[in-house]
Amino acid sequence: MTSSHAPLRRDFASDNYAGVHPEVLAALAEANGGHEVAYGADAWTARLQDVLRAHFGPTAQGFPVFNGTGANVLSLQSMLPRWGAVVCAETAHVNTDENGAPERVGGLKLLTVPTPDGKLTPELVDRQAWGWGDTHRAQPGVVSITQSTELGTVYTPQEIRDLTEHAHALGMRVHLDGSRLSNAAAALDVTLGALTSDVGVDVLSLGGTKNGLMFGEAVVVLDPEAVSGIEYLRKVDMQLASKMRFASAQLVALFEGDLWRRSAAHANAMAARLRAGVESVPGVRLTQPTESNAVFAALPAGVADQLREVRRFYDWDAAAGEVRWMCAFDTTEADVDAFVAAIRAAVGTATV
Template structure:
């Protein structure tokens, strides 16, 4: 099966799988107290600073939710996009932990200082949940990117109001590669306090990380991780994946491949009569509208998601393992069905 449904559908990158196999030799200390995890943490610190606190987890939902739970008291709230993964796609996980989400209006998936302002009271109000965090997704759920200047503006405003800024970086590698910037330039230099660093969508297997760039924000997070069943006994297998991903810029090579094939798919499919590319293609996501009669037949051959049932908008995702042949075959089938 060749899929355009999600970069989650792709397998594990061979270099990462080999790293897992290599970590499978002999005995090692458990719960992350092993040399493989130590090497991976060192690589993270090279990108995010020696002050950064790094915690490995296994799912994006757990990473996002536990970070927000850690930063919020019971009377706090989190400001996010109405399209945010934490709002739409995590089965109420933040709410199940008592985290109130306050939804800011978006344009192409992005919130701005202007859309955040109405949700931040000018004075403390005992009758309202008090915002504690602004959460942004990079790249967004609609495939768009925050520029470095846009991220910095949000961080500056949030910090002026005493709020933390969290970045959901499930596809952070795709964003950094597409913008032509380093992780540091897009996070540390902008003022991001804490990051959900995604590995799974970029060639890993059950590998995510909470990176507290602001170390004070990460104090005692290890206890919350344990309490919520995300402290993995054989953590070396997660650490090994990040060690491989952050060595020789594998993260960048994988992301560059996915991004370039997304552009190719958008260009080729967009020339087919009856296909409309609906949003900017800035990373590895393509949004389009195609004739309704072709959707299910095409999905049967190449799985993908209908993004908006009302408008008929669909989403196609490319990954590190998407090939030129996949693009050719997909577009040929699309043209034939139309």
């Protein structure tokens, strides 16, 4: 436990490490007054629907859930029959970081495609989008993309439109895992709708926890015809909160005004500062473009473990010495500059 007198520690492991934004805490406190009807029939959840329609259009409908895994599983499960399959990148969160939940809970088959930068293209989708009518093959029904990707890269609106038009022409739907959608929109200086409803995305997992919420994401259905039984599946998947007002109040606080953009833009700026600080350090090789709030780099042997004594972060490919550094809404310039200094010192020691 951190002492009240100890300096605050901010790491570079994940934006999930960050605390709760003060404006979100204030919204939680406000929502805590009095009684509200349970299971989503509350004023905050009704207000959230208006907020989401302002971003994503008049047909948008939001279903708050507890976490990102729940949002992804519920989205995909509601979009597919039992024999359906999802085409996604090999690096997709649904494939690498959800412990089989899409398969075990959702009953889905994931058809993965290797990509150099975490992004799918129509040509890459076609590697797995085949076999309709073949009894022996799971039937491809959904293309799932992540924005921004697990490698920190960002799809442009045109790239997403190309994917949705291609998928729809094949009779498939498109799901977007938007756990860091805010970071992508801030990086491109576009609206949330410009990356989703405006370019043909059918269902969105809208993230909040990585951008300052205590808990809570939302499945946002953009095309009502893309899903079936989502109200019941949310209960089956154990994602129906009784005190839903507290999830909804946080999402309202984040998306009703510009808090989502302010927080994401700051995290992106800190990642850009970190990249600028290390790109001239001998022995450090940046392995992906820094387009959102992630920096990927390859370090000399032993340096990562030495640096983790200063700030926590994760290996991405330990065999290659590749690591991932994430910035959050509360990362400061002083945090970045101190970490850059530590990197310089550690690399200098390793290369002497």
